[in-house]
Amino acid sequence: MLYMHDVWVNWFEGEENGYNVCYFHEWRKNDGIELLDQVPLLYITKELFHYIENDMHDLPRPLLDSIYKRAYVRKGQERNVLDYACIVSDGADILVFDTIGYEIPIRKSRLIPRQEQLVYDMIKNTKPQSYKFDSKAYQKEYHMLSMSPDLVFGLTRKERQLKHLLMMGLDQLRTTNNLEELRYWLTEWDPKKYPYIRFMDEDEVWGALYTGVKKGWSNAHEDLCGKLIKGQPFLEKIWEVENGQTENISKQK
Numbered sequence: 001m002l003y004m005h006d007v008w009v010n011w012f013e014g015e016e017n018g019y020n021v022c023y024f025h026e027w028r029k030n031d032g033i034e035l036l037d038q039v040p041l042l043y044i045t046k047e048l049f050h051y052i053e054n055d056m057h058d059l060p061r062p063l064l065d066s067i068y069k070r071a072y073v074r075k076g077q078e079r080n081v082l083d084y085a086c087i088v089s090d091g092a093d094i095l096v097f098d099t100i101g102y103e104i105p106i107r108k109s110r111l112i113p114r115q116e117q118l119v120y121d122m123i124k125n126t127k128p129q130s131y132k133f134d135s136k137a138y139q140k141e142y143h144m145l146s147m148s149p150d151l152v153f154g155l156t157r158k159e160r161q162l163k164h165l166l167m168m169g170l171d172q173l174r175t176t177n178n179l180e181e182l183r184y185w186l187t188e189w190d191p192k193k194y195p196y197i198r199f200m201d202e203d204e205v206w207g208a209l210y211t212g213v214k215k216g217w218s219n220a221h222e223d224l225c226g227k228l229i230k231g232q233p234f235l236e237k238i239w240e241v242e243n244g245q246t247e248n249i250s251k252q253k
Contacts, residue, residue, distance in 0.1 A: 001066070002041040002122050004087060009034050009096050009109035018053035019152055019160065021095065021108045026157040028248055037074040039096065040067045040086040043123040047135035049090035054140055058103045059084070063131040071098075087111070087119060090128065094119050144171055144210075151214055159217045161242045162225055165235060169228040170210065177202055185209060189224055 010031045012021045027033070042063070044052075052059065064084050071085035085098040094116050097105035111119065142148040144167050152160050173185060182205040183197050189212055197205065213221060229235035 001070070002043075002126075003038055003070075004036075004041055004115065004118065004122075005038050007036040007039050007087070007096070007115060008112050009036055011098070011107040011109050013107050014056070015108055016054065016056045016146060017149070018095070018108075019149055021053070021110060022157055023110045024112050026248055028157075028245060030245075035074045036082075036085070036096075037072040037079055039071045041119060041122060042067070042086055042088050043126050043128050044088050044090060045128045045130045045133070045135075046090040046092070047138075048130055048133040049088055049093065049095070050140075051133065051135070051138055052088060052097060052105050053093070053095050053108070055138075056104045056106070057138075059099070059105065060131040060133050063133075064099075064103060066131075089119050089123055091120075091123065144174075147214075155217050157248075158242050158245060161238070162222060163217055165229065165238050165242070166213065166221060166225040168235060169225065169232075170213070172232075173228070174206055174210075177206075179205070182206055182209065185224075185228065186212075188227065189213060189220070 010022070010027050010033050015021050044063075048060070048063075051057070067084055067086045069081050069083060071082040072079050073082055082098055083101045084103070085096070087094065087096045089095075094111055096109040096111065098107040100106045110116075145164070147163070147167065152163060155163065173182065179202050182202060183200070186197055186200075186205050186209045187194050189209060193208065197208075200208070213224065226239065229239055
């Protein structure tokens with residue numbers, strides 16, 4: 001088995017979509033960077049890599065058995081074993097995961113560029129393994145709170161987080177499904193539609209609002225998001241955190 005040592009990771013916990021597991025250029029100086037003293041490296045098929053990167057389902061048992069207690073984390077002078085943690089690559093991309101004792105990839109991270117190159121060098125003369133993963137039985141599903149990659153393509157980390165926050169606010173709006181409230185927010189988003197909005201029912205208003213905001217990101221999106229979450233402490237806290245972020249690690253001198 002292949003191993004890497006002194007691996008820097010930046011864990012993103014509970015992320016089912018790979019686009020939210022940030023690459024090094026989007027790491028922030030207040031992220032909790034951790035050092036893995038030793039971690040196994042597996043070269044896997046593209047189908048299995050996509051499954052691990054973009055979902056949180058049980059990992060194949062043969063894969064788990066092959067990495068059991070083979071990874072260690074360094075904290076000060078202590079060296080602690082991790083039940084199921086490893087680096088996986090499909091030859092085109094790389095991911096680190098830690099199940100924190102479960103059988104699903106709870107925590108995920110990318111690598112720093114120098115260590116990414118080392119991974120590609122190490123697997124160059126090896127063949128990918130499927131670990132008995134049946135790709136035909138797996139189908140990734142996207143929805144409003146787990147957006148399709150094409151809806152966040154090209155967005156920065158902050159923009160992705162704020163767009164997810166906007167979707168959380170919209171989800172609550174749809175759950176309440178108050179016609180006047182829906183009309184109000186569609187008018188906020190697209191004032192030009194005002195003459196027609198008062199003749200729309202709940203489904204028509206919702207369809208126009210969601211269709212209008214789901215693509216891209218702009219100042220108008222951010223403005224709507226800020227207004228929509230007003231008075232909701234949990235969502236306001238996320239807003240404050242994202243708007244108070246400092247520069248990324250890779251941009252620091």
